[in-house]
Amino acid sequence: MTRPAVAFIDLEAFRANYQLAASLSGDAQCVAVIKANGYGHGICEIAKELPLSTLAVACVDEAVQLRASGVDNPIVVLEGAFSVEEARIAADLKLQLIIHAGYQIEQLETVAADIDVWVKINTGMNRLGFAPPAVSQALSMLRGLSSAQVLGLMTHFACADEIDTSETKRQLALFSSTVKSLGNAADGLLLTAANSAALLAYNASHFNSVRPGVMLYGSSPFAHRSSESLGLKPVMSLESRIMAIHEIETDECVGYGGTWRASRATRIATVAIGYGDGYPRHAEIGTPVWIGDRVVPLIGRVSMDMLNVDLSFHPDAKVGDVVELWGKNVSVDEVAKSSGTISYELLTGVTARVPRQYLNSLSEL
Structure with a gap:
């Protein structure tokens, strides 16, 4: 007799949650975050439900798994590459790498194939990213490489899920002012800041790209608001x-x-x-x-x-x-x-x- 514990995954509910996220994002690109095995739901199975969408994973290994299963969507690697070898794999698999530190720019100097990258700006989360004054130089270095094509700029909110909005507004203002300070160097770049909480609560954070995560799986990003009240379906x-x-x-x-x-x-x-x-x-x-x-x-x-x-x-x-x-x-x-x-x-x-x-x-x- 088979042990009865099982996780049923309602893919129709997943697609409905994605459509809700996409509708809230307006004209912005809606990138589906499916890292950590699709938040435990099965990364490959989840990815195949969004054949036309850009996907985001944590690491190159997750992207390799997706490519091996036949997923050919655009894939953003949120932690970027950990080594030159990973950067080369990313280029071969047509992945988009987040660049958050100088050593990752150095890795790309030895990559012959073209690769798309995003530059991460640290506006207060204080995990990854270039300090705002260093962003201009990072952009110049990347654009000096024949292999790298800069697609956009990103940041990550620390407190978008909290009732107190002051820190999120401060981070949003710093991100906006940093982009503005780049002048023409920022022309044509995609801008992404909104996670699930910011997508739901901060219209000003949508820019032209958003990246919902936990809401896609039917969970509320807020302790003070239920998933049902947000129109989310449990997956x-x-x-x-x-x-x-x-x-x-x-x-x-x-x-x-x-x-x-x-x-x-x-x-x-x-x-x-x-x-x-x-x-x-x-x-x-x-x-x-x-x-x-x-x-x-x-x-x-x-x-x-x-x-x-x-x-x-x-x-x-x-x-x-x-x-x-x-x-x-x-x-x-x-x-x-x-x-x-x-x-x-x-x-x-x-x-x-x-x-x-x-x-x-x-x-x-």
């Missing part, structure tokens, strides 16, 4: 089944460490999924789980392969019933909040032993 439904049901007495405990104790005689279910599958170990007691037509609460500590729920208010539940851990009835954002984390971590953390089953693929329609 992944993480499901398993009840594998056992027990009756326990008052004062009996459930799970490792005895973190939950029954206050009365209680009917409980054990579900075949745990942190070895990517369900968060630190999910709080009471985290919602969906069985049949209602929510039941998580009880006890999540173990590697199993978790438990209280069936006190679900007397009809039985062994073999489908259990939704997150998806159409329980939002992944809600589970993330109950676990002290964000949906990004949960989605990308669904492990390889959980099979993905794809629904509503373009190839099936």
